[in-house]
Amino acid sequence: xxxxxxxxxxxxxxxxxxKRLLAYTASHKKLIIIAMLLLIGGxxxxxxxxxxxxxxxxxxxxxxxxxxxxxxxxxxxxxxxYLGSAVMNYIQSFMFQKIALSIIRELRIDVFRKVxxxxxxxxxxxxxxxxxxRITNDxxxxxxxxxxxxxxxxxxxxxxxxxxxxxxxxNPQLAAFCLLVLPVIAAVMYLYKxxxxxxxxxxxxxxxxxxxxxxxxxQGMPVIQMFRQERRMNKEFAAVNEGHHRAWLKxxxxxxxxxxxxxxxxxxxxxxxxxxxxxxxxxxxxxxIGVIYAFVNYLDRFFEPVNQIxxxxxxxxxxxxxxxxxxxxxxxxxxxxxxxGSETPSIKDGAVQFSNVNFSYNEKEQxxxxxxFQVKKGEMLAIVGHTGSGKSSxxxxxxxxxxxxxxxxxxxxxxxxxxxxxxxxxHMGLVLQDAFIFVGDMRYNIRLYDENINDEEVRQxxxxxxxxxxxxxxxxxxxxxxxxxxATLSTGERQLLSFARTIVKDPKILILDEATASIDTETETVxxxxxxxxxxxxxxxAIAHRLSTIRHADHILVLKEGVVAEEGTHDELIEQKGIYExxxxxxxxxxxxxx
Numbered sequence: 001x002x003x004x005x006x007x008x009x010x011x012x013x014x015x016x017x018x019k020r021l022l023a024y025t026a027s028h029k030k031l032i033i034i035a036m037l038l039l040i041g042g043x044x045x046x047x048x049x050x051x052x053x054x055x056x057x058x059x060x061x062x063x064x065x066x067x068x069x070x071x072x073x074x075x076x077x078x079x080x081x082y083l084g085s086a087v088m089n090y091i092q093s094f095m096f097q098k099i100a101l102s103i104i105r106e107l108r109i110d111v112f113r114k115v116x117x118x119x120x121x122x123x124x125x126x127x128x129x130x131x132x133x134r135i136t137n138d139x140x141x142x143x144x145x146x147x148x149x150x151x152x153x154x155x156x157x158x159x160x161x162x163x164x165x166x167x168x169x170x171n172p173q174l175a176a177f178c179l180l181v182l183p184v185i186a187a188v189m190y191l192y193k194x195x196x197x198x199x200x201x202x203x204x205x206x207x208x209x210x211x212x213x214x215x216x217x218x219q220g221m222p223v224i225q226m227f228r229q230e231r232r233m234n235k236e237f238a239a240v241n242e243g244h245h246r247a248w249l250k251x252x253x254x255x256x257x258x259x260x261x262x263x264x265x266x267x268x269x270x271x272x273x274x275x276x277x278x279x280x281x282x283x284x285x286x287x288x289i290g291v292i293y294a295f296v297n298y299l300d301r302f303f304e305p306v307n308q309i310x311x312x313x314x315x316x317x318x319x320x321x322x323x324x325x326x327x328x329x330x331x332x333x334x335x336x337x338x339x340x341g342s343e344t345p346s347i348k349d350g351a352v353q354f355s356n357v358n359f360s361y362n363e364k365e366q367x368x369x370x371x372x373f374q375v376k377k378g379e380m381l382a383i384v385g386h387t388g389s390g391k392s393s394x395x396x397x398x399x400x401x402x403x404x405x406x407x408x409x410x411x412x413x414x415x416x417x418x419x420x421x422x423x424x425x426x427h428m429g430l431v432l433q434d435a436f437i438f439v440g441d442m443r444y445n446i447r448l449y450d451e452n453i454n455d456e457e458v459r460q461x462x463x464x465x466x467x468x469x470x471x472x473x474x475x476x477x478x479x480x481x482x483x484x485x486x487a488t489l490s491t492g493e494r495q496l497l498s499f500a501r502t503i504v505k506d507p508k509i510l511i512l513d514e515a516t517a518s519i520d521t522e523t524e525t526v527x528x529x530x531x532x533x534x535x536x537x538x539x540x541x542a543i544a545h546r547l548s549t550i551r552h553a554d555h556i557l558v559l560k561e562g563v564v565a566e567e568g569t570h571d572e573l574i575e576q577k578g579i580y581e582x583x584x585x586x587x588x589x590x591x592x593x594x595x
Contacts, residue, residue, distance in 0.1 A: 008325075008328050008332060011201055011321065011324050012327055012328060014324070017323045018320065021142070021323055024103045024106060024107060025103065027106075028103070031095055031098070035091075035099070036092075036154075038088045038091050038095070039154065041084070042086075042087075043155070043159050044162060045081040045084045045088065046081075046089075046159075047162040047163065047165075047166050047298075047301075049081060050166070050293070050298060050301075051170075052074060052077065052078045053078075053293065053294065053297075054170070054293060056071070056074055058289070058291070093151065100150070100151070101143070101147070104139060107139060107142060107326070108139050110330065111134070111135055111329060111330055114329065114332075115131060115329070118334050118335065119334050119402070120402065121334060121361065121402060122334045124361070127208075127212040127215075128215050129208065129209075129210075129211035129212030129214060129215035130208040130209075131329075133207055133208040133211040134208070134325055134326055134329050138204070138323070138325050139326060141318050141323075142323050142326065145316065145323070149312045149315050149316045153309060153312065153316075155305075156305030156308050160302060163298050163301055163302045166298055167295065167299075170294055170295055171291065174274065174277050174295065177273060178270060178273075178274070178299070178302075185263070185306060188262045188263070188266075188310075189313065192317075196251060196254055196314065199251040199254060200317050200318050200321045202247045203244065203247035203248060203251060204321050204322060206240065206243045206244035207244055209243075209244075210237075210241060210244055213236065213237055217237065251314065263303060264307075266303075267300075267303040270299060271299060274295060274299055275296075278295075336401060336421075337401075337417070339418065339419060340417040344418075344419075344420055344423070345418055345419060346423060347411055347508050347509075348508070349377040349412055349508065350411065350427065350507075350539040351374070351375065351410075351412050352375045352410070352541065353374045353409070354374075354394070354408075355372055355408045355409075355410065356371075356406065356407040357370070357372070357397060357404050357407035357408070358370065358371075358407055359390070359394075359402070359404050359405055363405065367562055368390035368393055368394065368559065369562050369563055370407070370564075371394065371407075371557075371559075371563075371564055372407075373555070373557055375541060375554075377538070377539055378535075378537055378538070378539070379539065379540070379554040379555070380535055380540040380542060380550075380552075380554050381542070381555050381556075382542045382550035382556045383543050383544070384543075384547060384550070384557070384559070384583065385558055385559035385565075386560070388561075389560055390559050391513075391514075391543045391559060392513055395513050395541070395543065398416075399424070400416055400419075427507055427509060428507055428508075428511060429503070429505055429510045431498050431499055431510075432513050432514075433513055435486070435494040435497065436485065436498075437486025438482075440481070440482060441476070441479050442474070442480050442497065443458050443478040445482065445486075445501060446458045446462065446501050447504070448501060453504055458504060460504075461501075461504035462478075462496075464500075464503055464533060465496055465499040465500050465526075465530035466526040467493075467496035467497055470493050470496065495527065499530060499534075503530075503534055507538065508538060508539065509538065509540075509541070510534060510540045510541070511541050512542040514544065546587065547580075547583060548587070550570070551570045552570070553569070556573055556580065558579050558580045565578070566579055
C-alpha cells in the first residue's frame with residue numbers, strides 16, 4: 001500500500017464517527033419520534049408495576065383490608081399495564097429495527113458509490129480483500145450497532161431514567177444516595193472504551209488482512225497448485241489467522257474483566273447500601289414492607305439495563321471502529337481525471353492525436369516521454385515494444401484512466417480534458433488481453449445493463465466477430481449461464497465475447513490491448529477477420545504482441561524504455577533493420593519452429 005493510502009488505516013475520533021452515524025437518522029425523524037413515544041409509554045407502563053404491588057402490600061395486604069372492588073380494579077390495571085407495555089415495546093422495537101435496516105442500506109449504497117467513483121490508481125495499490133472487508137464485514141458491524149446496540153442503549157437509558165423517577169417517588173434521600181453508583185459505572189465504561197478501541201482496531205485490520213490473503217489465494221489457486229505452494233500459503237494464512245485470534249483473545253479478556261463481573265460487584269454493594277439504610281431506619285420507626293419490596297425491585301431493575309448496556313459495549317466498540325474505517329474510505333479523495341472547462345464537445349470522427357505527452361503513475365518514474373502521433377478516422381495505429389516500454393500506459397492515458405504529466409491528447413481536435421466521462425466511454429471500445437466476464441448469461445455479458453440494445457443487435461454483434469458459432473453450440477445459446485469470470489469458457493471464447501461486447505456499442509475509437517496475445521491461432525484468425533470488418537470507419541489503436549497481426553496497420557510505433565524509437569509502416573520498419581525488424585524476424589523464426 002502506498003504512503004498516500006496509509007491514512008486509511010488510522011482511526012477516526014469516535015465522537016466524529018458517532019455524529020456521522022446519527023446524521024443518517026435525519027431522514028427517519030417521524031418514525032423515530034413515534035418509536036420514542038412508544039418506548040416511553042412502554043417503559044412507564046412497565047415501571048408502574050412495582051408501585052402497584054407496593055400499594056397492594058401496604059394499603060391492603062398488611063392492614064388486611066381486602067376490598068374486592070378495589071383489589072379487582074388494581075389487578076385489572078396491573079394486567080392492562082403489562083399487556084400495554086408488551087405491545088408498545090414490540091412495536092417500538094420493530095420500528096427501531098426497520099429504521100436501522102433502512103439506514104444500513106443507505107450506508108452500503110453510499111460507500112459502494114464512493115468506491116465506484118475512485119480512480120484506477122486507488123485500486124492499483126489498495127488490496128481488494130481490504131475493500132471487500134470494509135464494504136461487507138464493517139458495514140455488517142455497523143448494522144448491529146443500529147439494530148442491537150443503539151436500540152438497546154436508547155431503551156435502557158429511558159428505562160434507567162424511569163427507575164430513578166420511581167425511586168425518588170418512593171424515597172428521595174435513598175435515591176440520591178444511589179446516584180453515587182453512576183460515576184463508578186461511568187468509570188468502568190471509560191476504562192473499557194479506552195482499551196477495547198485499541199484491541200478492536202487491531203482485530204479489524206487483521207480481519208482485512210485475512211480477507212486480502214483469502215482473495216489473493218483463491219484468485220491465484222491454479223498457480224499455487226501448479227507450483228506446489230499449498231504448504232507455504234497455508235503457513236502464511238495460519239500466521240495471519242493467528243494474529244486475528246490473538247487480537248480476539250485480548251478483547252475477550254477485557255470483556256470478561258470489565259463487563260459483567262464489575263457491574264455485578266457494584267450491584268451487590270448498592271444492594272448492601274439499600275438494606276443497610278432500611279435497617280438503620282427501622283430503629284427509628286416502622287418501615288413499610290411495600291416500600292422495601294419496590295425499592296429492591298427497582299434497584300434490581302436498575303442493574304439489569306446497566307448489564308445489558310455493558311454487554312453491548314463490546315459490540316458498540318467494534319461498530320465504532322468499523323464505522324471509522326468505512327468513513328475513512330468514504331472521505332478518501334482519489335478521483336479519476338475529470339472534465340475541465342464548461343465546453344462539452346462531442347466525438348464525431350474519433351481522430352486521435354498525442355502531442356509531446358509525458359506520463360507517470362507516481363509522478364516520479366516516467367513511463368513514457370514526449371510521445372506524439374496522430375490517427376485519423378478509418379486508420380489503424382499499432383504500438384509495439386518490449387515489456388515495460390509503456391504500451392499499455394498509452395491506452396490508460398487515452399482512456400483518461402490516469403492524468404498525464406505534460407503534453408496534450410486530442411480527440412477530433414478537442415483536448416481530452418474537455419470531454420465528459422459519458423461522452424468518452426460511449427464512443428470508446430476497449431478489448432483487453434484478459435477479458436473479464438461477469439456472472440450471468442451470454443446475452444447479458446454482451447449487452448452489459450444497456451437495455452437500449454435489443455436481442456437482434458446482440459446477435460448481430462456476435463456474428464460480426466465470429467462469436468455466434470460457439471454461442472449457438474452452448475445449451476440455451478444466448479441464454480446460457482456463465483460462472484464467475486467465465487471459468488467454463490476457453491480463453492478464445494472469452495475474448496470473442498469481449499469483442500462482441502465492444503462492437504455492439506458501435507464505438508468511434510476501437511482500442512485493442514494485446515487482444516490476441518493469449519489465444520490460439522485458429523481463434524486469432526477469426527478475430528483478425530472480425531477486426532478487418534470492425535475497423536472500417538473507425539479509429540483503431542492496437543497494442544500488439546504478435547507482430548504478424550499488425551502487418552496491415554497504417555502506422556506502427558516502436559517504443560523502447562518509454563520513448564518512440566522507430567515509426568512507420570511494416571515494410572518501412574523492416575527496411576530500417578532496427579528494433580522492429582529484429583522482433584519480427586525473431587517471432588517469425590519461432591513460428592516456423594513451432595510449425
